[in-house]
Amino acid sequence: MATLTIGVFSSLVGSMSLDFAVKLAEAARKKGHDVNVWVSGNATMLSKKGQRSFKDYSSLNKTVESLLAEGAEFCACEACAEARGYKKDDTMENWQRHSMDWYLAKCAKSDKILHIGGE
Amino acid sequence: MAEAKELKQLFVVQRPPYKSENPKLALTHALASQTAEIYLDDGETVLPTIAFVGDGVLNALNNQKSMDHYGISSNENHVQMTLLIDLRVLVCKEDLEARGIDAGRLADGSALGADMSIEVVPFSEIQKEMEAADQLLFF
Amino acid sequence: MKLGVILTESKRTEDTFERLQADKLSVVLAGNGIYHAVIKENGNTSKVLDKAADFYVLTEDLESRGFTSADLVDAKIKQVNYDGLVDLIMDEHDKFVWL
Numbered sequence: 001m002a003t004l005t006i007g008v009f010s011s012l013v014g015s016m017s018l019d020f021a022v023k024l025a026e027a028a029r030k031k032g033h034d035v036n037v038w039v040s041g042n043a044t045m046l047s048k049k050g051q052r053s054f055k056d057y058s059s060l061n062k063t064v065e066s067l068l069a070e071g072a073e074f075c076a077c078e079a080c081a082e083a084r085g086y087k088k089d090d091t092m093e094n095w096q097r098h099s100m101d102w103y104l105a106k107c108a109k110s111d112k113i114l115h116i117g118g119e
Numbered sequence: 120m121a122e123a124k125e126l127k128q129l130f131v132v133q134r135p136p137y138k139s140e141n142p143k144l145a146l147t148h149a150l151a152s153q154t155a156e157i158y159l160d161d162g163e164t165v166l167p168t169i170a171f172v173g174d175g176v177l178n179a180l181n182n183q184k185s186m187d188h189y190g191i192s193s194n195e196n197h198v199q200m201t202l203l204i205d206l207r208v209l210v211c212k213e214d215l216e217a218r219g220i221d222a223g224r225l226a227d228g229s230a231l232g233a234d235m236s237i238e239v240v241p242f243s244e245i246q247k248e249m250e251a252a253d254q255l256l257f258f
Numbered sequence: 259m260k261l262g263v264i265l266t267e268s269k270r271t272e273d274t275f276e277r278l279q280a281d282k283l284s285v286v287l288a289g290n291g292i293y294h295a296v297i298k299e300n301g302n303t304s305k306v307l308d309k310a311a312d313f314y315v316l317t318e319d320l321e322s323r324g325f326t327s328a329d330l331v332d333a334k335i336k337q338v339n340y341d342g343l344v345d346l347i348m349d350e351h352d353k354f355v356w357l
Contacts, residue, residue: 027340100151104165105158108126115256116356133272250259257355
């Protein structure tokens with residue numbers, strides 16, 4: 001099996017790109033691949049703990065928690081998160097927070113990457 | 120001694136500056152390549168090249184005054200810093216011309232002491248870079 | 259180069275797609291990109307489909323927007339789910355990009 005790293009910038013609410021990224025990560029894990037997910041820009045809201053689920057909005061935290069428990073790595077851009085007021089204490093359990101160099105290094109260690117740079 | 124392994128990434132920037140955060144993130148991610156080695160094995164490096172295409176070429180213009188008006192660092196400044204750390208910055212010739220922009224309007228890395236300059240190249244050269252890169256990231 | 263491209267916009271703002279070249283090119287229509295697979299604007303199919311490529315549409319996004327395989331405007335468009343997309347990315351292409 002191989003390693004897939006997904007990078008995504010889009011917000012949890014207002015874009016379906018994060019949904020796409022998490023569903024792709026989930027499908028890759030089910031096929032036995034290792035998965036890393038990097039969230040930067042508005043996508044850092046995915047790392048925020050205490051999200052409440054409404055049927056009118058995307059809710060991914062349960063899927064993310066399952067993926068984390070299975071060994072997938074999720075990391076938020078620390079500067080992007082801090083700029084939005086998401087502190088370390090606001091971050092979901094088992095998430096990592098690093099600088100962008102983490103993402104580039106994970107890409108370097110991956111067999112395939114998908115960078116979702118859209119809005 | 121560990122074998123040297125350089126991973127080549129091409130960052131393709133397609134959007135104009137400021138409304139979208141993406142072009143700035145492309146540049147900050149490229150700058151972060153300088154410290155990626157802390158997560159890599161000995162001898163491993165990541166080498167991004169930035170290519171501006173379509174409306175993305177507008178990020179590479181000089182005289183950006185975003186600090187004066189928006190209070191944020193300019194994409195011009197980030198382009199200059201990218202050149203300062205010796206990363207290649209490509210700007211699509213056809214897309215510049217299609218927008219009536221002369222190459223003299225592009226950011227000047229030497230203002231920050233960079234030895235590198237922006238390379239204005241036809242899209243065919245950027246296509247070759249896409250093929251040569253190990254990984255492609257479109258912003 | 260074996261290249262996969264994911265298109266997610268119905269009205270595109272970039273023209274990189276038209277210029278991309280690859281020995282093997284696959285296009286996955288996802289999100290609002292699925293409209294290229296089902297809408298004929300003024301009777302014409304999307305120019306996206308003129309590209310020499312293998313075309314896929316993400317079933318989940320197709321069905322979420324009220325369409326089925328019966329609505330696909332061209333028989334060359336194949337449906338793919340996330341499971342199949344993982345294989346396209348991991349096994350069948352060198353690089354995959356999101357435009």
